[in-house]
Amino acid sequence: MQPNEALLTVDDLCVEYRTPRGPVRAVDHVSFSIAHGEVFGLAGESGSGKSTIAHAIMRILHPPAVITGGHVNFSGDDVLEMDGDELARFRWRDVSMVFQSAMNALNPVMTIGEQICDVIQCHLRLSKADSMDKAAHLLDLVGIERSRLAAYPHQLSGGMRQRAVIAIALALNPPLMIMDEPTTALDVVVQKEILQQISDLKDKMGFSILFITHDMSLMVEFSDRIGIMYAGEIVETADAHDVFNNPQHPYTRGLMSSFPSLVGPKVKLTGIPGSPPDMGKPPSGCRFHPRCDQAMAICSLQRPALREVAPVHRAACHLYELTGVTPRTERGTL
Numbered sequence: 001m002q003p004n005e006a007l008l009t010v011d012d013l014c015v016e017y018r019t020p021r022g023p024v025r026a027v028d029h030v031s032f033s034i035a036h037g038e039v040f041g042l043a044g045e046s047g048s049g050k051s052t053i054a055h056a057i058m059r060i061l062h063p064p065a066v067i068t069g070g071h072v073n074f075s076g077d078d079v080l081e082m083d084g085d086e087l088a089r090f091r092w093r094d095v096s097m098v099f100q101s102a103m104n105a106l107n108p109v110m111t112i113g114e115q116i117c118d119v120i121q122c123h124l125r126l127s128k129a130d131s132m133d134k135a136a137h138l139l140d141l142v143g144i145e146r147s148r149l150a151a152y153p154h155q156l157s158g159g160m161r162q163r164a165v166i167a168i169a170l171a172l173n174p175p176l177m178i179m180d181e182p183t184t185a186l187d188v189v190v191q192k193e194i195l196q197q198i199s200d201l202k203d204k205m206g207f208s209i210l211f212i213t214h215d216m217s218l219m220v221e222f223s224d225r226i227g228i229m230y231a232g233e234i235v236e237t238a239d240a241h242d243v244f245n246n247p248q249h250p251y252t253r254g255l256m257s258s259f260p261s262l263v264g265p266k267v268k269l270t271g272i273p274g275s276p277p278d279m280g281k282p283p284s285g286c287r288f289h290p291r292c293d294q295a296m297a298i299c300s301l302q303r304p305a306l307r308e309v310a311p312v313h314r315a316a317c318h319l320y321e322l323t324g325v326t327p328r329t330e331r332g333t334l
């Protein structure tokens, strides 16, 4: 299915962790939307707020986290206003989640089949035999032999455990899957195989994906559109192709020069100097300015707004507010 209208809209979302040292604003006025059938990627260094956004959408944040503002709309429903029953239906049936380090989250004393059946029987009125049939079909979909229904997690490889977790996320055929670093603990070959399989399933079943990773090469390959996060904010959004070929925000350019391209000319990897800020005491103005090689006087004084710098391409940077759009040379081809 072609990306078209919005399935999920996150609007001006703010989340704080209220710690004894004071509030940590982990997500600061974040807005984005995901269309039907679209893969929207959220990328950014560790601690930039990616998982916090995912947990806020699923409404599974616990104290000291507090959603202090904004809206999350799923298919016309206000997620932040849902009561317990509505949330129980929303989770897994409307939106499922593959958690960061999920493959270690399987129950070690239940077989894979029992764990998939558990999710199915919690939500659908199916007999044990029919649930087991459906579980077997789900294992087929993710490329695990049906005989493995009787296996315990420790009897499976890391890649298989991760596929089993994805099978659980697919169990109720939800229109949206949130995948938080779904393949990070796996080797590169298995990562690519699994992501290719998810991509094929997505094309067949038509679900959308919120894909979270700090691996820019996987991100660009797997996503239709990407939001780049820095210190709790989205600083750039664009089609994956444009994020790769024509990044506009100095932070995105830094990220792009931190990983090797699989194709195209050899370039020296430069990375980004310094480290992300303490979110309890973020820098004034643009949060990236202390690390930015193009910082100007205004950058420490005023926070730049996320504004359109080209069609379907937005960046939050004073360079564009002051001088207008200055498209950069293309880096190469995907």
Ligand SMILES: Nc1ncnc2c1ncn2[C@@H]1O[C@H](COP(=O)(O)OP(=O)(O)OP(=O)(O)O)[C@@H](O)[C@H]1O
Binding pocket: 017, 019, 024, 026, 044, 045, 046, 047, 048, 049, 050, 051, 052, 053, 064, 100, 214, 279
């Ligand atoms: N329970 C907590 N208490 C206080 N601060 C927290 C808590 N959980 C997260 N944070 C802070 O919130 C910010 C965002 O964290 P989050 O886990 O969402 O980042 P992330 O982008 O998912 O990082 P990673 O790539 O490492 O998974 C970080 O600065 C983190 O220190």
Ligand SMILES: [Mg+2]
Binding pocket: 050, 051, 052, 100, 180
């Ligand atoms: Mg995370």
